[in-house]
Amino acid sequence: MSAASGPDWILECSHCDSRRGPEGLPTVCDVCGLPWLVRYPDRVPTLVDRAELRRRHGMWRFRPFLPLLPDEQPITLGEGDTPLLRAPRTGARLGLADLWIKDEGTNPTGSFKARGLSAAITRAVAAGADRFVLPTAGNAGVAAAAYGARAGALVRVYAPSTTPRTILAQMLVYGADLVLLDGHIGDCGKAARAYAAESGAVDLSTLREPYRIEGKKTLGLELALQLGWTLPAAIIYPTGGGTGLIGMWKAFLELREAGWVQGELPRMYTVQSSGCAPVVLAFESGADECAPWPDPWTVASGLRVPGPLGGRLMLRILRETGGGAVAVDDPDLEREAREGTREEGVDLSPEGGAALAAAGALRASGVLTPEDRVVAFNTGAGWLYRDPGDLPPV
Numbered sequence: 001m002s003a004a005s006g007p008d009w010i011l012e013c014s015h016c017d018s019r020r021g022p023e024g025l026p027t028v029c030d031v032c033g034l035p036w037l038v039r040y041p042d043r044v045p046t047l048v049d050r051a052e053l054r055r056r057h058g059m060w061r062f063r064p065f066l067p068l069l070p071d072e073q074p075i076t077l078g079e080g081d082t083p084l085l086r087a088p089r090t091g092a093r094l095g096l097a098d099l100w101i102k103d104e105g106t107n108p109t110g111s112f113k114a115r116g117l118s119a120a121i122t123r124a125v126a127a128g129a130d131r132f133v134l135p136t137a138g139n140a141g142v143a144a145a146a147y148g149a150r151a152g153a154l155v156r157v158y159a160p161s162t163t164p165r166t167i168l169a170q171m172l173v174y175g176a177d178l179v180l181l182d183g184h185i186g187d188c189g190k191a192a193r194a195y196a197a198e199s200g201a202v203d204l205s206t207l208r209e210p211y212r213i214e215g216k217k218t219l220g221l222e223l224a225l226q227l228g229w230t231l232p233a234a235i236i237y238p239t240g241g242g243t244g245l246i247g248m249w250k251a252f253l254e255l256r257e258a259g260w261v262q263g264e265l266p267r268m269y270t271v272q273s274s275g276c277a278p279v280v281l282a283f284e285s286g287a288d289e290c291a292p293w294p295d296p297w298t299v300a301s302g303l304r305v306p307g308p309l310g311g312r313l314m315l316r317i318l319r320e321t322g323g324g325a326v327a328v329d330d331p332d333l334e335r336e337a338r339e340g341t342r343e344e345g346v347d348l349s350p351e352g353g354a355a356l357a358a359a360g361a362l363r364a365s366g367v368l369t370p371e372d373r374v375v376a377f378n379t380g381a382g383w384l385y386r387d388p389g390d391l392p393p394v
């Protein structure tokens with residue numbers, strides 16, 4: 001494979017039978033409007049690749065699974081290689097003897113969004129893009145701003161005016177052209193699409209281009225590597241648009257296909273706030289797609305996604321893996337973030353607090369057993385949610 005021979009992957013619709021090549025700047029399936037998924041029909045990652053990637057660092061060590069040609073350089077800030085930490089005290093309190101936290105807050109820009117935006121901006125720049133637009137619930141805007149700066153590109157971000165101030169300030173620090181709107185990420189999405197149409201900027205919205213998922217896939221690849229090519233019994237993932245959930249599921253399938261892991265996939269659990277829980281509602285009612293959630297609100301701003309485009313696919317994944325969906329109240333997720341941070345020394349975001357609150361709820365209802373190996377994702381750093389005025393007095 002070489003750059004001269006072009007990309008060796010194709011795009012398959014996540015819902016219907018459509019396929020297309022990777023040329024240009026793909027958006028969504030032109031037949032059904034749902035997200036594309038990347039497939040690599042000619043790649044067979046081998047055990048030699050597996051030994052080799054131990055010697056490399058960061059998320060791009062997983063190149064045999066990623067949309068990058070051998071002579072291409074990614075746009076990177078050193079994302080990935082985040083700690084997978086045992087959580088013995090929180091685990092003892094919640095009744096889970098084998099609880100782990102994957103701390104994505106240590107990524108450049110402070111959240112797991114770094115992975116997806118590194119991959120998406122790498123591919124878009126390779127296709128000639130130099131201007132981007134993104135609607136965000138918060139952290140994706142910071143990552144887009146930073147990776148845009150790294151690529152020397154312009155980035156327009158639309159964010160709700162209620163987004164935590166420190167997150168908004170970080171977007172400005174990296175040089176984004178930030179527009180605040182009264183509304184939620186869905187309203188920001190409409191504005192972003194209008195701006196993309198009028199300016200020619202590439203729209204990086206969740207699942208409206210296929211490569212952010214590929215970056216998020218490295219969450220699952222890295223987890224398997226850190227667990228010695230085994231997978232946990234259960235994964236608890238704070239869910240908004242669903243890129244992390246879909247990315248990890250895709251990673252586990254590809255690892256199994258390569259023969260690098262065996263057996264059942266982890267049971268995947270979505271956690272949302274009870275103030276915005278479209279996936280939980282659809283899961284519980286047996287629906288196969290999410291209805292838009294009216295008046296969404298939660299302090300966990302990354303979970304304030306009332307109508308996720310990837311709803312259908314997420315519901316399929318939760319059901320196929322034997323997992324589920326849990327809603328937790330804001331006071332509970334905030335309390336878990338506070339307690340977990342003190343117990344384990346990990347700076348938990350409200351979304352990370354939600355993952356721990358869900359772990360406790362799933363244990364209390366008997367869905368998780370005390371011995372299950374459970375990985376809860378702290379998808380972002382807690383400091384991003386603190387205003388200078390909210391800091392404890394010193």
Ligand SMILES: Cc1ncc(COP(=O)(O)O)c(C=O)c1O
Nearest residue numbers: 139240241242243244302379380
């Ligand atoms: C900290 C945090 N956790 C979770 C999410 C939800 O991620 P996804 O949209 O991939 O479901 C977000 C999205 O903004 C986030 O910022």
